Amino acid sequence: MRVRLLGLNSRTARTLAALNIPTFVTKCLSLFLCLLLIVPLAAGFKPKWHTLITWEAFDDVNTALKNTGLAFTAEAIEEIIRSNVETDGVNSWGVPNVHFWHAQADSSKHFDDEDFAKSSKGLINLKEAIVVELLGNAPSAGTGTREKLGSALHTIQDFYSHSNRAELDAQKVLVGEQLGETALADPPSGTTCDGDGTKLSGGGLTGLTSGYFKLLTPCKITKDKCRHGAPLLCAGINKDSDSTTKPLLFSHARALARAASVRFVLSILNDPRISGNAKAGKALVSIPPK
Numbered sequence: 001m002r003v004r005l006l007g008l009n010s011r012t013a014r015t016l017a018a019l020n021i022p023t024f025v026t027k028c029l030s031l032f033l034c035l036l037l038i039v040p041l042a043a044g045f046k047p048k049w050h051t052l053i054t055w056e057a058f059d060d061v062n063t064a065l066k067n068t069g070l071a072f073t074a075e076a077i078e079e080i081i082r083s084n085v086e087t088d089g090v091n092s093w094g095v096p097n098v099h100f101w102h103a104q105a106d107s108s109k110h111f112d113d114e115d116f117a118k119s120s121k122g123l124i125n126l127k128e129a130i131v132v133e134l135l136g137n138a139p140s141a142g143t144g145t146r147e148k149l150g151s152a153l154h155t156i157q158d159f160y161s162h163s164n165r166a167e168l169d170a171q172k173v174l175v176g177e178q179l180g181e182t183a184l185a186d187p188p189s190g191t192t193c194d195g196d197g198t199k200l201s202g203g204g205l206t207g208l209t210s211g212y213f214k215l216l217t218p219c220k221i222t223k224d225k226c227r228h229g230a231p232l233l234c235a236g237i238n239k240d241s242d243s244t245t246k247p248l249l250f251s252h253a254r255a256l257a258r259a260a261s262v263r264f265v266l267s268i269l270n271d272p273r274i275s276g277n278a279k280a281g282k283a284l285v286s287i288p289p290k
């Protein structure tokens with residue numbers, strides 16, 4: 001059914017049948033080709049942009065850490081970026097892995113579907129888990145904490161690509177500045193976008209909202225709500241890539257995501273439990289030689 005959705009099934013099946021390939025293999029290949037088409041529709045900032053934003057954020061972090069004796073190494077940043085991108089259930093090439101369906105179905109990892117309370121509480125929990133793990137100095141403290149940090153940064157960056165936060169800047173509505181510190185409330189019920197889910201209206205003009213996204217029916221409209229949208233298929237309010245029809249909003253969302261990523265990383269190292277503990281800080285910023 002998923003394959004039929006994108007019109008791949010009959011064409012792909014005919015081609016593979018002509019090659020006399022067993023049915024099971026045919027189905028697997030069809031599903032894989034289908035996934036390759038779906039993935040670009042589903043991710044937040046594309047892997048390329050999550051990667052770039054995170055590298056830029058760590059440039060800023062390391063500048064801020066100057067004179068502290070701490071600096072994130074390239075290897076540590078690469079580990080964090082790998083985890084960031086995998087939060088969408090894909091690798092750095094955008095190819096889905098075994099976690100793809102689960103990863104995409106969890107709106108709280110991507111601030112989709114106005115899931116602000118759960119998403120923001122998840123960031124608070126991740127930050128606390130990182131601090132506790134660093135203090136515990138578990139054998140996995142370095143890699144485990146960097147994986148959590150990468151996942152948290154992904155969700156923070158998605159906040160800006162999937163919500164109307166960039167648009168709200170013009171109204172001086174500065175919500176979400178403390179991601180990882182305080183929880184956001186889910187928005188009140190009511191209209192946030194007009195009929196086709198692409199134009200902010202009602203509560204979406206003055207308060208937070210985000211696009212609704214369903215993996216298998218990305219163009220379906222949720223009544224009175226905003227649509228995430230899918231490239232080449234249907235418009236929405238997402239700012240996932242520079243191919244958007246609103247390049248200025250994309251650039252603004254990207255800058256906000258970079259600044260928020262920096263704030264989150266520094267909030268961990270500035271936590272009173274970590275800031276005076278050089279061993280804990282070092283476990284996060286670098287990978288010890290084997």
Ligand SMILES: [Zn+2]
Nearest residue numbers: 044088110158
């Ligand atoms: Zn995402």
